[in-house]
Amino acid sequence: MPDALVFHFDVDGENFTSAGQASTAIKRNLRQLGLPPEIIRRVSIAMYEGEINMVIHANGGDADVIVHEDCIEIILADRGPGIKDINLAMQEGYSTAPDNIRSLGFGAGMGLPNMKRYTDSIDIETELGVGTTIRMKVNLT
Amino acid sequence: MKISDIQRLLNAELLCCPDELDKHVYSACGSDMMSDVLAYVKDQAVLLTGLVNPQVIRTAEMMDMVCIVFVRSKRPNLEMIHLAEDNGLVLMTTEMRMYDACGTLYVNGLCGKAVKHA
Ligand SMILES: Nc1ncnc2c1ncn2[C@@H]1O[C@H](COP(=O)(O)OP(=O)(O)O)[C@@H](O)[C@H]1O
Ligand SMILES: [Mg+2]
Numbered sequence: 582m583p584d585a586l587v588f589h590f591d592v593d594g595e596n597f598t599s600a601g602q603a604s605t606a607i608k609r610n611l612r613q614l615g616l617p618p619e620i621i622r623r624v625s626i627a628m629y630e631g632e633i634n635m636v637i638h639a640n641g642g643d644a645d646v647i648v649h650e651d652c653i654e655i656i657l658a659d660r661g662p663g664i665k666d667i668n669l670a671m672q673e674g675y676s677t678a679p680d681n682i683r684s685l686g687f688g689a690g691m692g693l694p695n696m697k698r699y700t701d702s703i704d705i706e707t708e709l710g711v712g713t714t715i716r717m718k719v720n721l722t
Numbered sequence: 723m724k725i726s727d728i729q730r731l732l733n734a735e736l737l738c739c740p741d742e743l744d745k746h747v748y749s750a751c752g753s754d755m756m757s758d759v760l761a762y763v764k765d766q767a768v769l770l771t772g773l774v775n776p777q778v779i780r781t782a783e784m785m786d787m788v789c790i791v792f793v794r795s796k797r798p799n800l801e802m803i804h805l806a807e808d809n810g811l812v813l814m815t816t817e818m819r820m821y822d823a824c825g826t827l828y829v830n831g832l833c834g835k836a837v838k839h840a
Pocket of ligand 2: 630633634687688690691692693
């Protein structure tokens with residue numbers, strides 16, 4: 582089996598303005614690989630929401646995108662506060678984001694539900710005070 | 723309609739990407755909540771918004787949109803304009819309010835639902 586292609590990004594937790602840079606870069610990389618536009622859109626939206634979350638809730642982290650033969654895997658790992666109740670966090674509209682984030686167009690509690698909506702699988706590992714790792718897959722076939 | 727028609731109908735000032743004005747668009751959406759755009763928008767090519775920050779440009783880019791109209795004379799900064807230029811995304815600004823701008827485009831044939839064109 583050929584080696585999977587891996588893209589790695591550091592997500593800067595300091596500034597909201599640059600949030601989304603990794604997703605923009607991934608979108609470009611996947612386009613260059615000639616993948617179907619609908620797949621690229623789903624991967625980049627899911628990753629973008631995850632990237633925004635890492636910035637607003639977890640002070641940044643690492644993002645890896647792995648292009649496998651049969652799927653694209655997105656791994657977002659942070660050392661933020663962790664998620665107390667995953668079921669609650671997955672509900673549309675649930676958000677602990679402060680008002681200033683809402684006035685920037687995010688913090689509507691749609692991020693995690695969007696990530697689920699646009700991917701074929703999502704797995705969240707989280708520990709309070711330690712961090713959160715989210716793995717998502719979008720199937721290529 | 724063409725992007726140039728949007729500019730004319732909204733009496734909008736073009737901020738970048740004049741080469742893209744001949745592109746055809748078939749649907750649009752209006753929102754200040756980017757997560758809603760990411761959740762509910764499907765194939766809408768134009769975003770009308772009163773929100774101005776780089777995430778608006780990134781959201782449009784993720785959704786493969788081709789044009790953003792800023793309402794109420796909102797103006798993006800240079801950084802945002804460069805971000806849009808990198809993606810061939812047309813930016814324009816109109817004095818109209820959201821409701822009026824959306825209504826004007828709607829009655830002139832730009833609907834909210836994506837229509838399939840062969
Ligand atoms: N990486 C993360 N680290 C810590 N908490 C998170 C993280 N991602 C999401 N959360 C928690 O889950 C909630 C819901 O997330 P989301 O659906 O993206 O909505 P929003 O980001 O708009 O608040 C957040 O408000 C936050 O409390
Ligand atoms: Mg979020």
